[in-house]
Amino acid sequence: MAACAVYTSQSLNSTCSISTPTKTHLGFHQKQVVFYSASKRTSKRGSSSGPCVITCSAGDSQTVVIGLAADSGCGKSTFMRRLTSVFGGAAEPPKGGNPDSNTLISDMTTVICLDDYHSLDRTGRKEKGVTALDPRANDFDLMYEQVKALKSGIAVDKPIYNHVTGLLDPPELIKPPKILVIEGLHPMFDERVRDLLDFSIYLDISNEVKFAWKIQRDMAERGHSLESIKASIDARKPDFDAYIDPQKQYADAVIEVLPTQLIPDDNEGKVLRVRLIMKEGVKHFSPVYLFDEGSSISWIPCGRKLTCSYPGIKFSYGPDTYFGHEVSVLEMDGQFDRLDELIYVESHLSNISTKFYGEITQQMLKHADFPGSNNGTGLFQTIVGLKIRDLYEQISASKTATPLEATKA
Amino acid sequence: MASLTFHSLTGTVEKIPTSSFCSNPRISATFHCKNKGEKRVSRMTLKAMGGAAKYKGTQMREKQLTEMIEKKVTEAKEVCKGDETSDECKVAWDEVEEISQAKADLRIKLEIEKKDPLESFCQENPETEECRIYED
Numbered sequence A: 001m002a003a004c005a006v007y008t009s010q011s012l013n014s015t016c017s018i019s020t021p022t023k024t025h026l027g028f029h030q031k032q033v034v035f036y037s038a039s040k041r042t043s044k045r046g047s048s049s050g051p052c053v054i055t056c057s058a059g060d061s062q063t064v065v066i067g068l069a070a071d072s073g074c075g076k077s078t079f080m081r082r083l084t085s086v087f088g089g090a091a092e093p094p095k096g097g098n099p100d101s102n103t104l105i106s107d108m109t110t111v112i113c114l115d116d117y118h119s120l121d122r123t124g125r126k127e128k129g130v131t132a133l134d135p136r137a138n139d140f141d142l143m144y145e146q147v148k149a150l151k152s153g154i155a156v157d158k159p160i161y162n163h164v165t166g167l168l169d170p171p172e173l174i175k176p177p178k179i180l181v182i183e184g185l186h187p188m189f190d191e192r193v194r195d196l197l198d199f200s201i202y203l204d205i206s207n208e209v210k211f212a213w214k215i216q217r218d219m220a221e222r223g224h225s226l227e228s229i230k231a232s233i234d235a236r237k238p239d240f241d242a243y244i245d246p247q248k249q250y251a252d253a254v255i256e257v258l259p260t261q262l263i264p265d266d267n268e269g270k271v272l273r274v275r276l277i278m279k280e281g282v283k284h285f286s287p288v289y290l291f292d293e294g295s296s297i298s299w300i301p302c303g304r305k306l307t308c309s310y311p312g313i314k315f316s317y318g319p320d321t322y323f324g325h326e327v328s329v330l331e332m333d334g335q336f337d338r339l340d341e342l343i344y345v346e347s348h349l350s351n352i353s354t355k356f357y358g359e360i361t362q363q364m365l366k367h368a369d370f371p372g373s374n375n376g377t378g379l380f381q382t383i384v385g386l387k388i389r390d391l392y393e394q395i396s397a398s399k400t401a402t403p404l405e406a407t408k409a
Numbered sequence B: 001m002a003s004l005t006f007h008s009l010t011g012t013v014e015k016i017p018t019s020s021f022c023s024n025p026r027i028s029a030t031f032h033c034k035n036k037g038e039k040r041v042s043r044m045t046l047k048a049m050g051g052a053a054k055y056k057g058t059q060m061r062e063k064q065l066t067e068m069i070e071k072k073v074t075e076a077k078e079v080c081k082g083d084e085t086s087d088e089c090k091v092a093w094d095e096v097e098e099i100s101q102a103k104a105d106l107r108i109k110l111e112i113e114k115k116d117p118l119e120s121f122c123q124e125n126p127e128t129e130e131c132r133i134y135e136d
Helices: A078-086 A122-128 A140-151 A191-196 A207-218 A226-250 A339-348 A359-366 A376-401 B056-082 B087-111 B119-124
Strands: A003-007 A016-019 A034-037 A053-057 A064-069 A109-113 A156-161 A168-174 A179-184 A199-205 A253-259 A272-279 A297-299 A313-322 A325-334 B002-007 B013-017 B026-035 B038-048
Touching (some): A064 A191, A064 A226, A064 A376, A078 A179, A199 A226
Parallel strands (some): A064 A199
Antiparallel strands (some): A253 A272, A297 A313
């Protein structure tokens, strides 16, 4: 299986084009590539537009696929930004395409929003009486076919669901990236799609925190009130519990966000208790631990060496079972106030897959303006990002070693 | 994004675009011009528009989303009056959620990422209606 990389001898305003003619009804692009040099030579600088060279190289065509289940919109979530940042480069929407595209592309990663696989647009859902959470509103066959194609190195024409108009816009071309992230409500709902995932994460926000966050998000909006925000959450809850929540049993890592236990009766949702639930026995994934792997630890870093302000920081770590699976749970309650608290905590964690001492701290500081940068959500999202990088490198290394075995027929 | 507005007592106003990064939200400088014996007091105000839409299309989209939220919330309350557990009620609040999230995503893009979503499109199509630079 070969991947073709296109190089032009000229700069960006090249007059080269590549046509990839044959497309199946499911939007795949066949592997034949025809090239021609275009006849028009309108180059502003008057440089000659010579012929274009296409080099085909048998590269690593197997894409690593990550699934992220989240109810917070697509591709623009903080988690995605942290993840792409770990790999370097900023993730941008595809240039020159539909400005309402939900896709984000960086050097290594492409993030696809699963809402793009809605089979019913807003009008259609209203007619049928189904919410976006309902599987009946989504085309899992198309989702499976396209994720499978991308994983095998074939580009696809993926539909675009426009969240403003509520319509399905004309498709956009998605080329297979090194790392494909599928983010949305149902990444692990369909068994076939689940089997394509190399790693999966579920963001489990508790009801109280969800309410607090949605208040922060919506209270400034004309039209919204505490009642409308609560009514919206309550109305969506039955579908959420029936279709979305059960996916967490399949996730390799669950990030659970709960209200803090450090402040009695806190309902502001500002200080959070975050639990990173990591499945044991997942290929290429070694859970993070505190001090002594497999034991149970309770740790308050604040004391003589480190002074923290109220309400402080509390960690715990230990084995557990989660939906019948063996897991390790790392938990942080509280907030980071200062840089030295963060670096102190980082220096005591093990199996964090950093490439240098202080990498987690550096990543957190880089995005200090992102929500969650001072608590467990930012910390664990960053750690999961590093774990995914580690997983990707392990998979790539095993592919280079045994390319024939790695390539699936 | 910052713009320099130059006001003079004679009423002429000129806008001079400056660099896109401005750390102080408001910088004022007052100076006097002497011209043909007249004294003119002119004031330069530097206004930073760090979180606002750059293109008209985006500004209109912000307004559209705000209005949609209001409308959809009213609709949902109306629909749910009859039966709170009905499918219609669920769908109505789901639409409110969808639009609220879309508005929040736009706000994040403008305020935190400081990028107008039409940036790439408007580089290619600067003459279109939506790509007119939004001025207040």
